[in-house]
Each structure stands twice: as C-alpha cells, then as structure tokens.
Amino acid sequence: MNTSTLPRTAVLNREQISETSVTNKDLILQVKDLDIYYGEKRAVNTISMDIEKNSITALIGPSGCGKSTFLRSINRMNDLIPGAKAKGEILYEGLNILGDNIDVVALRKEIGMVFQKPNPFPKSIYENIAHALKFAGIKKKSELEVLVEESLTKAALWDEVKDRLHKSALSLSGGQQQRLCIARTIAMKPSLMLLDEPSSALDPISNAKVEELIVELKKEYSILIVTHNMGQASRISDKTAFFLSGDLIEFDATEKIFTNPSVKKTEEYISGRFG
Numbered sequence: 001m002n003t004s005t006l007p008r009t010a011v012l013n014r015e016q017i018s019e020t021s022v023t024n025k026d027l028i029l030q031v032k033d034l035d036i037y038y039g040e041k042r043a044v045n046t047i048s049m050d051i052e053k054n055s056i057t058a059l060i061g062p063s064g065c066g067k068s069t070f071l072r073s074i075n076r077m078n079d080l081i082p083g084a085k086a087k088g089e090i091l092y093e094g095l096n097i098l099g100d101n102i103d104v105v106a107l108r109k110e111i112g113m114v115f116q117k118p119n120p121f122p123k124s125i126y127e128n129i130a131h132a133l134k135f136a137g138i139k140k141k142s143e144l145e146v147l148v149e150e151s152l153t154k155a156a157l158w159d160e161v162k163d164r165l166h167k168s169a170l171s172l173s174g175g176q177q178q179r180l181c182i183a184r185t186i187a188m189k190p191s192l193m194l195l196d197e198p199s200s201a202l203d204p205i206s207n208a209k210v211e212e213l214i215v216e217l218k219k220e221y222s223i224l225i226v227t228h229n230m231g232q233a234s235r236i237s238d239k240t241a242f243f244l245s246g247d248l249i250e251f252d253a254t255e256k257i258f259t260n261p262s263v264k265k266t267e268e269y270i271s272g273r274f275g
C-alpha cells in the first residue's frame with residue numbers, strides 16, 4: 001500500500017498472526033535466526049533472542065558490532081538503506097514484521113524509536129507532539145491538548161515546559177529536547193521503544209533524568225536500548241545482550257552479565273579490556 005493512501009489511524013493487521021507463532025504471551029519480541037546484510041556484507045549473524053514485555057534490554061558491544069543494525073531492523077528502519085536486507089523472523093506479539101505485507105507506518109507507531117542526537121522539529125514544543133497526533137487523525141483541539149499534556153507528563157517534562165508550550169523546541173536544553181523526542185514517541189502509544197544511545201550526547205544531570213525516565217517507562221512499555229555506557233546498562237536494564245562482530249555472544253540477566261558472565265569475551269569487554 002502506498003503510504004499516502006494509508007488510513008490516518010493505521011494499525012497493524014494482526015490477522016496475519018498464525019496460531020502457532022505466538023508461543024509465549026509474556027514476550028513482546030521473538031527474534032529467530034536473524035541475518036542482516038548490507039549488500040553482500042553480513043552485519044548481523046543468525047541471532048535469536050526473546051524479549052519480555054515491560055522489560056529493559058541493553059544492547060552492548062564495541063563499535064561496528066551490529067547493535068544499531070539490529071535495533072533498526074525491529075521497526076524496519078533498515079528498509080530506508082539501499083541494499084539492506086534481513087532474513088529470518090522477528091515476531092512482534094506473534095506477527096512476523098519482516099513479512100511483505102507489513103504496513104511499516106503502522107509498525108513504526110507501535111514500535112517507536114529515539115535516536116542518539118535529539119531531533120525535535122523546528123516548531124513549538126506543543127506542535128512537536130500535536131503534529132504527529134494530527135497526522136494520526138486527531139483533530140479536536142481539546143483532545144490534542146489532553147494528549148500533549150499526557151505525553152509530556154509521562155516523559156517527565158511537563159513541569160519544565162508547561163508555561164512555554166508555544167516556544168520553539170529548539171530553545172530547550174539537549175536533555176529536555178531528548179525527553180521531548182521521547183514524549184513524541186509516547187504520544188503514538190507504542191508498545192515497544194527502541195532507544196539508540198539516547199543519552200550519550202547529554203550532560204550527566206540530563207543523562208540521569210533520561211535514565212530515571214526510561215526506568216519509569218518500563219511500567220508501560222518494553223524498551224531496547226543501545227548503549228556504550230556500561231554503568232548505564234548495569235543501572236537500568238533487566239537483561240543485557242553482548243554483540244561482537246555481528247554475533248550475539250551472550251544474552252542474560254544484566255546482573256549475571258556484569259558479575260559472572262559465561263563467556264570470556266563478555267568479561268573482557270565489560271571490564272574494558274577491549275572495545
């Protein structure tokens with residue numbers, strides 16, 4: 001379907017979920033034998049992992065190991081890269097989102113993404129959130145106002161911006177801009193949030209606020225976060241996945257990974273011996 005003809009309130013068609021594909025209702029994602037290629041080069045090598053609902057999963061590993069490539073495959077952002085292709089299955093609540101008939105606009109509403117560098121639109125704080133809601137078909141001013149406030153509150157930003165909603169989003173600090181981007185994602189009512197180094201460009205105080213927010217968001221959403229910050233992974237995540245050269249080397253409870261990893265390479269990486 002051409003995106004311009006999509007109904008504004010696009011939702012994923014769950015009729016494509018086969019009875020056998022949902023094996024565990026506690027899982028938001030089941031990744032099965034996933035390979036990701038850029039042209040002939042394989043960047044992610046046959047990985048499988050299950051992601052639980054209402055959990056935070058940290059993806060760690062040295063630069064170029066495939067963390068972001070994997071993260072971007074989950075809401076089909078790699079479709080935008082010429083030559084990128086994925087093989088295997090990513091079951092999102094049982095639906096294989098790598099299938100041909102997936103409405104990627106609807107998918108990206110349910111699986112939202114926040115990037116390393118805050119990227120608010122050059123519009124007002126209010127419009128940054130209202131714009132996406134209007135695009136999703138919500139037109140009534142009173143309804144928009146409620147949803148904007150709700151999203152900003154959930155992103156722990158409302159108190160800081162409620163008196164300047166119509167000022168430019170670009171007048172906010174980096175940390176506030178990042179929380180605005182998180183609020184914009186929340187407004188779409190996602191089930192899963194993909195965070196690609198969301199606080200690496202922030203000062204320590206803003207970083208702490210974003211970390212606090214991520215832990216709070218876990219009550220409502222499942223979160224996958226790429227981070228180079230071992231302290232951050234150990235502070236906020238429930239599970240940690242260690243990637244190396246496109247392979248998933250170890251995936252386990254964060255406490256286990258950071259105190260008693262099963263694989264020597266994991267131990268060497270988290271203790272800073274390479275990467």
Ligand SMILES: Nc1ncnc2c1ncn2[C@@H]1O[C@H](COP(=O)(O)OP(=O)(O)OP(=O)(O)O)[C@@H](O)[C@H]1O
Nearest residue numbers: 038043061062063064065066067068069070081226
């Ligand atoms: N658009 C692209 N085209 C071709 N190759 C790419 C592209 N993006 C990433 N790659 C390659 O895929 C591999 C994995 O890259 P990726 O960005 O996923 O790693 P990463 O672990 O997220 O790294 P970093 O921590 O530096 O962000 C690397 O070898 C990289 O050069």
